[in-house]
Amino acid sequence: MNATSDTILNRALADAPASDELATARTSINSTDRIAPLPAGAINVDIDTLRDYAPGYGFTYDRSVDPVYQSALPRFLELLEKLDVPATLFTIGRDAANERNRDVLRQAFAAGHEPGNHTYTHPRQLSKMPRDAMRRDILEGHDAVAKVAGREPVGFRSPCYDVSGDVLSILDELHYQYDSSVHPTILGPVVDAVVFLKSRGKSREWRPGTYFHMLAPLKAYRPNRRSPWRSDGNGELIELPLSAVPWSRLPFYGTWLHTTGKKVFDKALSSIRRSGSLMNFHFHAVEMLDLSDPGVDPRFKVHPGLATPLAERRALIEEVILNLKSAYELVTLAELAERSRDNKASKNPSGNSGEIS
Ligand SMILES: [Zn+2]
Numbered sequence: 643m644n645a646t647s648d649t650i651l652n653r654a655l656a657d658a659p660a661s662d663e664l665a666t667a668r669t670s671i672n673s674t675d676r677i678a679p680l681p682a683g684a685i686n687v688d689i690d691t692l693r694d695y696a697p698g699y700g701f702t703y704d705r706s707v708d709p710v711y712q713s714a715l716p717r718f719l720e721l722l723e724k725l726d727v728p729a730t731l732f733t734i735g736r737d738a739a740n741e742r743n744r745d746v747l748r749q750a751f752a753a754g755h756e757p758g759n760h761t762y763t764h765p766r767q768l769s770k771m772p773r774d775a776m777r778r779d780i781l782e783g784h785d786a787v788a789k790v791a792g793r794e795p796v797g798f799r800s801p802c803y804d805v806s807g808d809v810l811s812i813l814d815e816l817h818y819q820y821d822s823s824v825h826p827t828i829l830g831p832v833v834d835a836v837v838f839l840k841s842r843g844k845s846r847e848w849r850p851g852t853y854f855h856m857l858a859p860l861k862a863y864r865p866n867r868r869s870p871w872r873s874d875g876n877g878e879l880i881e882l883p884l885s886a887v888p889w890s891r892l893p894f895y896g897t898w899l900h901t902t903g904k905k906v907f908d909k910a911l912s913s914i915r916r917s918g919s920l921m922n923f924h925f926h927a928v929e930m931l932d933l934s935d936p937g938v939d940p941r942f943k944v945h946p947g948l949a950t951p952l953a954e955r956r957a958l959i960e961e962v963i964l965n966l967k968s969a970y971e972l973v974t975l976a977e978l979a980e981r982s983r984d985n986k987a988s989k990n991p992s993g994n995s996g997e998i999s
Contacts, residue, residue: 680969680970680971681915681918681921681970681971682921682970682971682972682973682977682978682981683920683921683922683923683966683969683970683971683972683973683978684729684730684882684921684922684923684972684973684974684975684977684978685727685729685923685924685925685963685966685972686729686730686731686732686758686799686822686922686923686924686925686975687718687729687730687731687732687924687925687926687927688732688760688799688924688925688926688927689710689711689715689731689732689733689734689737689760689926689927690710690734690760690764690801690926690927690928691708691709691710691711691734691737691928692705692708692709692710692928692931692938692939692942693705693708694734694764694766694801695928695942695945696939696942697766698766698837698840699837699840699941699942699944699945700842701941703939705937706740706742707740707742707743707937708737708937709931709935709936709937709938710927710928710931711737711742711743711746712935712936712937713930713931713932713935713936714927714928714929714930714931714935715746715750715927715930716746717930717956718925718927718929718930719746719749719750719753719755721930721956721959721960721963722755722963723753725960725963725964725967727963727967727972728754728755728756728972728973728974729755729756729972729974730755730756730757730758730797730822730974730975730976731747731750731751731755731756731757731758732758732759732760732799733747733757733758733759733760733787733790734760734761734762734763734764734783735759735760735761735762735763735782735783735784735785735786735787736762736763736764736786738786738787738789738790738791739786739789739790744790747790747791748790748791748792751790751791751792751793752792755974756795756797756974756975756976757787757788757790757791757793757795758787758795758797758798758799758822758975759780759783759784759787759795759797759798759799759818760783760787760798760799760801761779761780761783761800761801762778762779762780762782762783762786763779764801765779765801766801766802766804767802767804768800768801768802768804768805768806768809769800769804769805769806769808769809770804773808773812776808776809776812777812777815780798780809780812780813780816781812781816784816795818796818796819796820796976796979797818797819797820797821797822797882797975797976797979798813798818798820798821798822798823799821799822799823800821800823802852803823803824803825803830803852803855803884804823804852805821805823805824805852805870806870807866807867807868807869807870809821809823809870810865810867810870810879811867813879814867814877814878814879817878818879819878819879819880819976819979819980819983820879820880820881820882820975820976820978820979821865821870821879821880821881821882822881822882822883822884822922822975823870824855824858824865824870824871824881824883824884825852825855825883825884825886825893826855826856826857826858826859826860826871826883826884826886826891827855827856827884827886827887827891827892827893827894828856828890828891828892829892829893829898830852830853830855830856831853840944854869854871855871855883856886856891857871858870858871858872858873858881858883859873859883859997860883860885860886860888860914860917860919860920861883861918861919861920861997861998862880862881862882862883862920862978862979862982862997862998863875863880863881863883863997863998864876864877864879864880864881864998865879865881873997878983880979880982880983880998882920882922882975882978882979882982883920883922884922884924885914885919885920885921885922885923886919887910887913887914888913888914888917888919892910894907894910894911894914894923895923895924895925896923896924896925896926896929896959897926897929897946897947899958899959899962900929900946900947900950900955900958901946901947904958904961904962907962907965908965911965911966911969915969920978921966921969921970922975922978923962923966925959928945928948929947929955929959930952930955930956930959931948931952932952933948933949982998983998985998
């Protein structure tokens with residue numbers, strides 16, 4: 643697409659893993675002049691639209707071009723390009739199939755960002771759907787994203803982290819390399835309660851199936867096909883859980899960042915880095931939305947962070963990405979899954995925890 647895009651893509655290719663260690667990556671020289679490898683980590687962006695958020699606040703919203711695509715996503719891509727960081731973009735098939743979104747997506751995937759499948763319709767309770775409907779939604783999401791990206795997605799994120807054994811078995815059928823839907827924090831029930839209160843009691847979106855995620859490993863693992871948060875599974879599929887703070891299991895992602903601030907982020911980052919747990923930091927494209935952008939319904943001011951001026955949020959996101967970049971070699975999730983697989987190519991031995999990085 644352009645020089646910077648080529649840089650991201652070429653670097654990803656040139657930096658293909660040469661060793662069997664997940665931690666082996668780009669090297670840096672520390673104060674004692676020894677070569678120290680940076681562990682690999684990933685940042686990714688869920689491109690949920692205002693249409694997807696509205697039901698959580700008890701109303702509906704639909705526009706032919708959603709402000710998240712029109713205004714927020716281009717800002718995110720511009721920042722990633724400026725910082726020369728590749729990301730995985732979890733894209734909803736319905737939006738990929740909308741030709742008015744095609745240019746921005748094509749440009750992003752041509753720049754080296756990884757296309758990820760985020761279902762076709764973004765159902766808020768995927769795990770409760772009949773298996774046929776669930777399969778169709780995942781498959782149609784796959785096809786729509788593949789068509790706009792020009793290559794097949796190999797990774798999946800379930801809407802609202804609502805992943806189940808059935809979802810994983812469908813990903814097996816599609817020969818996916820990884821799932822990244824398990825969010826191992828104590829936040830699940832809290833978020834459900836907050837959404838319920840903010841919707842003034844209209845939301846009915848309880849997801850008790852995900853509450854066990856707080857018990858999941860904080861490293862890449864082979865997920866159990868009945869209980870995705872358990873690491874005693876077999877098969878090729880790798881679970882790349884989202885990052886969380888060790889022990890406390892407090893969350894560690896964009897939306898939380900805008901609620902708690904940079905100091906909490908700094909402490910969490912050093913704790914995660916020290917513990918050697920997986921760095922899988924996710925943003926939502928809406929974090930770059932301004933309430934004054936064309937078409938934005940003012941009722942979205944209740945969404946976490948959106949009441950903060952955009953300039954402030956953008957500066958914080960930039961600082962956070964730079965911090966992550968100095969602590970990790972940032973790669974796509976597909977690359978991270980590949981390195982995890984190389985790290986322990988053998989299947990889960992019986993009696994082992996199944997954690998592979
Ligand atoms: Zn989503």
